[in-house]
Amino acid sequence: RQREGIAIAKEQGKYKGRKPLEIDTAKFTAVCTRWRAGEITATAAMKELGMKSNTFYRRVKAMGL
Numbered sequence: 603r604q605r606e607g608i609a610i611a612k613e614q615g616k617y618k619g620r621k622p623l624e625i626d627t628a629k630f631t632a633v634c635t636r637w638r639a640g641e642i643t644a645t646a647a648m649k650e651l652g653m654k655s656n657t658f659y660r661r662v663k664a665m666g667l
Contacts, residue, residue, distance in 0.1 A: 623657060627665075634667040 611617035630651060637647040648658045 623653070625651070625653075625661065630661065630665070631667065634662055634665075638667070 608617055633642075633647045633650055636642050637644055642650075644655075644658070648655060651658065653661070
């Protein structure tokens with residue numbers, strides 16, 4: 603029954619899942635550049651951006667940094 607309800611909601615455009623985390627691309631790029639240069643650790647970069655590790659690495663891969 604639950605799956606049926608989810609399927610109906612998706613058809614109606616009501617079930618979209620969680621919205622992506624909004625990030626400042628300029629700040630993200632600057633922090634990634636510092637991380638790649640070895641100035642800061644990946645953990646410090648994640649704390650500075652307020653992201654979890656999986657989100658951080660996914661965004662790095664998506665942006666090609």
